[in-house]
Amino acid sequence: MKKTSTLSKLYLTVILLVMYLPIFYLIYYSFSSGDTMDGFRHFSWTHYQALFADTRMISIVLNTIIIALLAATLATAIGTSGALLIERIKRRTLRQNVLVLNNILMVSPDVIIGASFLIFFTFLGIKLGFWSVLLSHIAFCIPIVVLMVLPKVKELPQSLTDAAYDLGATRWQAFSQVTIPGIMDGIKAGFFMALTYSLDDFAVTFFVTGNGFSTLSVEIYSRARQGIDLEINALSTVMFLVSLLLVYVYYRFSVKPSSKGGVVK
Amino acid sequence: MAILKFEGVKKQFGDNVILKDINFEIEEGKFYTILGPSGSGKTTILRLIAGFDYPNGGSIYFAGKQINQLPANQRQVNTVFQDYALFPNLNVFENIAFGLRLKRMKKKEIQLRVQEALALVHLAGYAHRELDELSGGQKQRVAIARAIVNRPKVLLLDEALSALDHKLRKEMQSELRQLQRQLGITFIFVTHDQEEALAMSDQIMIINEGLIEQSGSPVDIYDEPLNHFVADFIGESNIIPATMVRDFAVAINGKEFICVDAGITPGEQVEVVLRPEDLDITTVEKGKLTATVDSQLFRGVDYQIMVHDTDGHEWKINSIHKTTVGKQIGITFDPEDIHVMRKNETQAEFDARLESYQGVEA
Numbered sequence: 001m002k003k004t005s006t007l008s009k010l011y012l013t014v015i016l017l018v019m020y021l022p023i024f025y026l027i028y029y030s031f032s033s034g035d036t037m038d039g040f041r042h043f044s045w046t047h048y049q050a051l052f053a054d055t056r057m058i059s060i061v062l063n064t065i066i067i068a069l070l071a072a073t074l075a076t077a078i079g080t081s082g083a084l085l086i087e088r089i090k091r092r093t094l095r096q097n098v099l100v101l102n103n104i105l106m107v108s109p110d111v112i113i114g115a116s117f118l119i120f121f122t123f124l125g126i127k128l129g130f131w132s133v134l135l136s137h138i139a140f141c142i143p144i145v146v147l148m149v150l151p152k153v154k155e156l157p158q159s160l161t162d163a164a165y166d167l168g169a170t171r172w173q174a175f176s177q178v179t180i181p182g183i184m185d186g187i188k189a190g191f192f193m194a195l196t197y198s199l200d201d202f203a204v205t206f207f208v209t210g211n212g213f214s215t216l217s218v219e220i221y222s223r224a225r226q227g228i229d230l231e232i233n234a235l236s237t238v239m240f241l242v243s244l245l246l247v248y249v250y251y252r253f254s255v256k257p258s259s260k261g262g263v264v265k
Numbered sequence: 266m267a268i269l270k271f272e273g274v275k276k277q278f279g280d281n282v283i284l285k286d287i288n289f290e291i292e293e294g295k296f297y298t299i300l301g302p303s304g305s306g307k308t309t310i311l312r313l314i315a316g317f318d319y320p321n322g323g324s325i326y327f328a329g330k331q332i333n334q335l336p337a338n339q340r341q342v343n344t345v346f347q348d349y350a351l352f353p354n355l356n357v358f359e360n361i362a363f364g365l366r367l368k369r370m371k372k373k374e375i376q377l378r379v380q381e382a383l384a385l386v387h388l389a390g391y392a393h394r395e396l397d398e399l400s401g402g403q404k405q406r407v408a409i410a411r412a413i414v415n416r417p418k419v420l421l422l423d424e425a426l427s428a429l430d431h432k433l434r435k436e437m438q439s440e441l442r443q444l445q446r447q448l449g450i451t452f453i454f455v456t457h458d459q460e461e462a463l464a465m466s467d468q469i470m471i472i473n474e475g476l477i478e479q480s481g482s483p484v485d486i487y488d489e490p491l492n493h494f495v496a497d498f499i500g501e502s503n504i505i506p507a508t509m510v511r512d513f514a515v516a517i518n519g520k521e522f523i524c525v526d527a528g529i530t531p532g533e534q535v536e537v538v539l540r541p542e543d544l545d546i547t548t549v550e551k552g553k554l555t556a557t558v559d560s561q562l563f564r565g566v567d568y569q570i571m572v573h574d575t576d577g578h579e580w581k582i583n584s585i586h587k588t589t590v591g592k593q594i595g596i597t598f599d600p601e602d603i604h605v606m607r608k609n610e611t612q613a614e615f616d617a618r619l620e621s622y623q624g625v626e627a
């Protein structure tokens with residue numbers, strides 16, 4: 001037992017190191033006073049100062065967060081209703097087919113989804129910008145939420161809602177006081193998944209952002225193409241810390257140690 | 266007056282007819298049991314009473330008013346579910362208070378009623394426990410408390426004890442019975458355990474394939490089963506084909522015996538029921554029937570002895586005395602141990618017949 005455990009520890013350490021090394025490398029150079037990652041000069045906050053003085057960047061970060069929060073919230077509402085409705089479908093084959101359609105959206109490549117949204121929006125004459133990004137983010141977040149909520153809906157016994165009616169609850173009271181709390185774990189997980197998907201989406205957003213509007217991943221991509229700028233490193237560091245905080249919050253408040261399904265991308 | 270009445274109630278799901286024609290009356294303050302095999306429609310009846318489903322035909326009356334389509338949340342009926350159906354996000358107190366809060370009762374009153382209900386189910390002091398800190402039996406009690414705290418006119422219990430182990434189950438049986446007397450509420454208890462039904466009820470309704478086969482007090486049903494199904498379902502029994510000779514005489518295996526049944530056409534093919542505990546083993550000479558012992562099983566209080574008679578019918582005898590496998594024995598019984606059942610006789614016909622000759626006898 002001892003042997004395998006040291007071996008597995010070693011394995012895990014190596015894997016984690018390989019995965020985190022690029023990030024730490026980035027973080028390391030964000031504190032360098034130089035303009036490139038050729039060599040560390042000396043410690044300085046210059047890139048952070050530049051970052052916080054860069055109003056365009058700040059507004060893009062805010063845009064990204066607003067899009068993510070809005071998209072995750074709306075997708076959670078729509079996806080949860082969807083999951084509840086899917087479970088209501090009596091005919092097995094129909095229910096199965098709806099689920100398959102949902103899962104196809106999950107696995108199809110972002111590039112294709114992005115391209116089809118682009119065609120869709122231009123066809124409808126919708127101007128590319130905030131709304132097109134928001135709509136597409138909501139759209140690709142819904143299947144994720146459905147997938148997270150549906151198992152919880154399935155697990156919820158019919159007798160619970162019956163019991164609520166039996167005790168005098170109206171449909172709405174039974175729904176809000178019994179059904180929703182009963183599937184809350186799934187809703188929270190769906191919301192956080194949607195949030196992370198929206199925050200770091202590049203491919204879909206890339207297609208549907210117009211000239212005036214951008215999100216973080218698209219902006220970083222276009223800046224990186226113009227040459228390395230250590231302001232990006234500073235930004236990455238900040239984002240890394242924020243993600244750490246998010247993950248902590250997620251585990252602290254929504255996932256009980258015993259329950260499964262606590263996947264954070 | 267009857268608090269609850271079913272009149273020709275029908276229920277089907279799609280083409281699947283579950284309840285064919287259900288008629289009964291429930292009086293206030295009694296303990297009723299609906300007994301029947303799995304899939305016979307017991308839960309369906311409860312769901313119609315509670316209002317989770319509506320009937321496809323017939324009428325359901327509650328305190329004189331037809332309530333066929335009345336939504337569940339407006340009925341003065343509460344249910345104890347088979348799987349308890351306690352709300353997992355709420356603790357014991359909040360579960361029990363759920364119905365009272367919906368009625369916008371004052372906080373103080375809620376506090377009082379919940380404590381009272383907890384005391385009734387012997388869980389005083391458990392108010393602030395979480396559900397996962399309770400045993401199965403305790404959850405069961407919380408489910409009962411959650412229902413009775415609303416002071417319903419009728420309490421429905423669907424296989425409320427079936428998840429409990431044997432000992433706890435026996436305990437809960439007498440507690441439930443006691444609770445019912447204490448509260449004076451009508452209980453309608455569903456079970457497929459005939460022993461439980463006999464032990465707890467004032468009235469038993471035996472249901473099979475969507476029809477009520479017989480209803481009556483436990484003693485009536487045990488002593489005078491209406492038909493083969495009931496005789497077989499309730500307790501252990503020997504059901505033997507026989508021929509009615511005349512009033513108060515029936516022929517088993519061609520031999521004539523005195524019985525206490527009358528009003529049946531002479532020569533009619535009938536069935537007789539003899540309970541295993543009413544049969545005694547004696548010598549071949551003294552026996553009314555002769556039989557050979559096939560097997561013998563010790564069951565703690567008595568032996569269950571299987572024999573077959575000279576006509577090849579199997580008999581089950583419960584006796585505290587041992588016998589020997591393979592031995593020829595005599596079976597003996599008293600006239601009142603024989604219960605004659607006519608084929609396809611309804612409960613009304615049976616009652617009328619009983620009336621006619623018991624009147625004569627007295």
Ligand SMILES: Nc1ncnc2c1ncn2[C@@H]1O[C@H](COP(=O)(O)OP(=O)(O)OP(=O)(O)O)[C@@H](O)[C@H]1O
Binds near residue numbers: 278281310
């Ligand atoms: N919602 C439904 N849709 C279709 N069929 C149903 C539905 N509910 C019950 N049934 C059918 O009705 C029949 C009777 O069911 P019910 O639950 O009343 O039986 P039960 O007597 O309570 O049995 P058990 O002792 O197993 O609980 C069963 O054959 C069941 O499959």
Ligand SMILES: [Mg+2]
Binds near residue numbers: 307308423424
């Ligand atoms: Mg049932």
